[in-house]
Amino acid sequence: MIDIRTSMSLLAVACAAALPADLRAQAEAVDVSYGRWWYDGAGSATSLSATWRRDLLGPVNYGLGVVHLSDQSVVSDRTMTGGEVSVRVGGFGTGPYAVGSVGLGMRHNDGNLDALWSAGAGYALRPVSFLRVGLEARYRVEDSSSRGFWQLESTDRRGLMLQGGMAIHFGRSAQPAPHWGTSVAAAPAPEPPARESIDDLARNAGATEGVAARAASVVNTALDVMGTPYRWGGTDENGFDCSGLIQYAYGQHGIILPRISRDQAGTGVAVQRHWHQLQPGDILGFAVEGRRVTHVGLYVGDGQFIHSASGGVSLSSLTSSHPEDRWWQERWVVARRVLGE
Helix, strand or coil: CCCHHHHHHHHHHHHHHHCCHHHCCCEEEEEEEEEEEEECCCEEEEEEEEEEEEEEECCEEEEEEEEEEEECCCCCCEEEEEEEEEEEEECCCCEEEEEEEEEEEEECCCCCEEEEEEEEEEEEEEEECCEEEEEEEEEEEEECCCCCCCCCCCCCEEEEEEEEEEEEEEECCCCCCCCCCCCCCCCCCCCCCCHHHHHHHHHHCCCCHHHHHHHHHHHHHHHHCCCCCECCCCEECCEECHHHHHHHHHHCCCCCCCCCHHHHCCCCEECCCCHHHCCCCCEEEECCCCCCCCEEEEEEECCEEEEEECCEEEEEECCCCCHHHHHHHHHEEEEEECCCC
């Protein structure tokens, strides 16, 4: 018999899968975790799980996965397959986070359906854009009871779980976008400076004639691919991620840059972080999560920069008061000059 808690879990998973595709984010990940679950104050089990996840709306994601529990006490080893909807606040870069989930699982040994829920907190590290590792503690419940929510039956288990794991992100997982809580319309697309004027903008900002010419060539190469869609790992006109765009724009003119955004934000020489001090071609670094650079853009001139984010290759502004532009302005942490003065 499936009680109301299990029915609600099943409904949550079904609703997530049934949402129109245009309401879903494109970020996906595979999580693998290993830990220990101490339940009911007496028993314990080793847990190994693998879950495919996809972002849904804001901090909400849904997933399908399998967990194997190796129990040396009351319950024998068992494997469970199921789905869940979870909410994660923070921890998408480096730092602490809170997490909660509700779902439905089927035991392979007897076909029973269990309502599953958990809540807890953890700390994550993101050494590269596509990989997250971390440790977390959760209060976890497997509840097959058909009676009241807090009435245990012999098959119910609840208690503290400690686990470590890693998540490999793919699809569009690494793309930055304005924080999910900022419910604002997209900023109006700014008009780029006239291409023939970029050389003048660079010289007016203090660049020598040769540097200004190279800067104009690099910037115009980036402007040539305006509108190209975002593609994680993309480095060509089929799609760019943020660092792929910068590497492409410079690479077309024989200037080889590192592939990763934080490495690009360490090349060249530092420039004062004020748009009046910038020259076309300068690399701008943004800390989307935490303090480390996770996104880069290319300064165009007139307070604008070009980058590849959720809307593809587009322009944003360092001077506009639009909420979306202010979101980037607040996360701008570094400027670097590659081409010299």
